[in-house]
Amino acid sequence: MLEAAALIKLKQWKKTIIILSLVGLLILAGVIAAIVIAVVLETKKAVPSTPHYYDGALRINNLSYRNAFNDSSSAEFRALSSQIEENIRALFDNSVLKRHFSMSNVIALRPGVLVAFILQFQVPNAESEKYSTFSVENIFKENLKNSFSSRFLVDESSVQLSGK
Structure with a gap:
């Protein structure tokens, strides 16, 4: 019974780690996209x-x-x-x-x-x-x-x- 409970907790931890990893990747992708957009807009402005x-x-x-x-x-x-x-x-x-x-x-x-x-x-x-x-x-x-x-x-x- 303890082993079953430990297995359930382990699966929950795996899910939590996967979800947190995905959220982190999404945040990282958003930051990268914001930087790219800022660079592109600045480049357009910089051309006289x-x-x-x-x-x-x-x-x-x-x-x-x-x-x-x-x-x-x-x-x-x-x-x-x-x-x-x-x-x-x-x-x-x-x-x-x-x-x-x-x-x-x-x-x-x-x-x-x-x-x-x-x-x-x-x-x-x-x-x-x-x-x-x-x-x-x-x-x-x-x-x-x-x-x-x-x-x-x-x-x-x-x-x-x-x-x-």
Whole structure:
């Protein structure tokens, strides 16, 4: 009977040691993961970068202009500009510019549904030469056919970009 009790206690000790070992390993893995994340984030911060801005314009042929588009605070303007901004962002999703693309902002909708917008890229200083207006515009036009929503029929010849 004593041997059975001793065996039960031994099994309980084994379980306790296994559980404590697993908990220790999980804590160690968490600490290692935290260190790796901190190093990666610090490395990203340490790279000096400069924002690059581009003014752009394009014409959407299959939309009718509404007077509400004159007011950038109107629900119609905000809804349409949000959709256009999302489509512009999608243009860069499958490009070399993806990781540096910061934002697009529709600033005006004009009669004939001419869209005026701004693009921003956060570019490491060492890569600054690669981000000419020509290269950004080429990628924009190249991806325009594939990435822009089927809801918008963009006149490709109307696309204009200029660097600031």
